[in-house]
Amino acid sequence: MIDFVEECRREWKRLGVPDPIANEMATDLTIDIEEAEAEGGSAEDVLGNSLFDPRRFAAAWASARGVTAPPASVEPFSPLGRDRHPWYRPATIIAVTVFGFLAALAAVALVVGGHGSAMVGPIRRIVAVPGSIRIIGPASVMPPFRNFVGTSFNVQNTAPFFVLAFVALLGALVILGLVVLYRSAWLRRESKRRFW
Amino acid sequence: MAQVDGRRSQLLRGVLDLCLLAVIGEGPAYGYEMTKRLRARGMSIVGEGSIYPLLGRLERDGLVETRREASNGGPPRKYYSLSSNGKQSLETGVEEWKTARDGIDRALDLVKVEVTP
Numbered sequence: 001m002i003d004f005v006e007e008c009r010r011e012w013k014r015l016g017v018p019d020p021i022a023n024e025m026a027t028d029l030t031i032d033i034e035e036a037e038a039e040g041g042s043a044e045d046v047l048g049n050s051l052f053d054p055r056r057f058a059a060a061w062a063s064a065r066g067v068t069a070p071p072a073s074v075e076p077f078s079p080l081g082r083d084r085h086p087w088y089r090p091a092t093i094i095a096v097t098v099f100g101f102l103a104a105l106a107a108v109a110l111v112v113g114g115h116g117s118a119m120v121g122p123i124r125r126i127v128a129v130p131g132s133i134r135i136i137g138p139a140s141v142m143p144p145f146r147n148f149v150g151t152s153f154n155v156q157n158t159a160p161f162f163v164l165a166f167v168a169l170l171g172a173l174v175i176l177g178l179v180v181l182y183r184s185a186w187l188r189r190e191s192k193r194r195f196w
Numbered sequence: 197m198a199q200v201d202g203r204r205s206q207l208l209r210g211v212l213d214l215c216l217l218a219v220i221g222e223g224p225a226y227g228y229e230m231t232k233r234l235r236a237r238g239m240s241i242v243g244e245g246s247i248y249p250l251l252g253r254l255e256r257d258g259l260v261e262t263r264r265e266a267s268n269g270g271p272p273r274k275y276y277s278l279s280s281n282g283k284q285s286l287e288t289g290v291e292e293w294k295t296a297r298d299g300i301d302r303a304l305d306l307v308k309v310e311v312t313p
Binding site (some may be wrong): 024025027028029033034035036045046047048049050057060061062063064065094120193 | 202226227231241242245248249250251253255256267270271273274275
C-alpha cells in the first residue's frame with residue numbers, strides 16, 4: 001500500500017502537481033486504504049483495478065482535478081511559442097523545404113542528363129589539344145576531359161558525377177523527410193493542444 | 197463472457213458519476229465511504245477502477261463541495277457534499293437515465309430468450 005502511494009507521489013511530482021495538492025491526495029488515499037484494511041478488506045476494495053497501475057491512476061486523478069502542469073518537454077520546442085528556436089520558425093522550414101526540393105531536382109537532372117556512357121557539355125575559349133584540355137596555362141591538364149569535338153566536350157568518366165548526384169538526391173530526400181516528420185509532429189501537438 | 201463483462205463495464209462507466217452524485221446526495225461522505233455505499237447497493241467497483249478521478253472531475257465541475265473534517269484520531273478527511281449545481285445535475289441525470297432505461301426495456305422486452313439445456 002505504501003509503495004502504491006509513493007508511486008503516486010513520484011508521478012505527481014513528475015507531472016508538476018503542486019506539493020500541497022499532492023499531499024492532500026496522498027493523505028486521503030492512505031486513510032481510505034487503512035480503513036479498508038482495518039475492516040478486513042484490501043487496497044483493491046478502494047482502488048479497484050487501478051491498484052495495478054499507480055502511475056496511470058495518479059495521472060488520471062491529477063488530470064481530473066485540473067492540477068496537471070503542461071509537460072515541460074513540449075513548451076521549449078513549441079513552434080507556436082514566442083521563444084521558439086530559429087530552426088522551428090516557419091520561414092526556416094520553408095527555406096529548408098525549398099532547398100531540399102531544388103537539390104532533389106538538380107540531382108535528378110544530373111542523373112537523367114548523364115544517363116548513358118558519356119556527358120556532353122558546351123565549352124568555349126579553351127585551347128585544347130586532342131586527348132586533353134588545357135584550361136589554365138599549358139601545364140594544367142584535366143584527364144577526365146577527352147575527345148574534344150568542336151565547341152563541346154565529352155566526359156567519359158562520369159562516375160564522380162553520379163556519386164555526387166546520388167549523394168545530393170539522398171541528402172534532399174533526408175531533408176524533405178525530416179520536414180515531413182517535423183510537420184506531422186507539429187500537427188499532432190497542435191491537435192492535442194486544441195483538444196485539451 | 198468477456199463481452200458481457202465489457203458491456204457491464206461500459207454501462208457502469210456511463211452512469212458512475214450519476215451514482216456517485218446519488219450516494220453523495222444521501223449525506224456528506226469521504227471517498228471510501230462512497231465506495232461502501234455503492235457496494236451496499238450491489239455496485240462493486242472492483243475491476244472498474246477507482247472513484248477518485250471521477251470525484252476530482254465532479255469537484256472541478258462544481259457539482260460537489262468539499263470540506264475537511266477530523267477523523268478518529270487521524271488527519272482530517274475530505275468530505276464531499278452536493279452543490280446546488282450538483283443537485284440539478286442529479287435530477288436531470290436521473291430523468292435522462294429513466295428515459296433511456298424505459299426505451300431499452302421496451303426494446304429488450306420483445307426478446308424471448310430460450311435456454312436449452
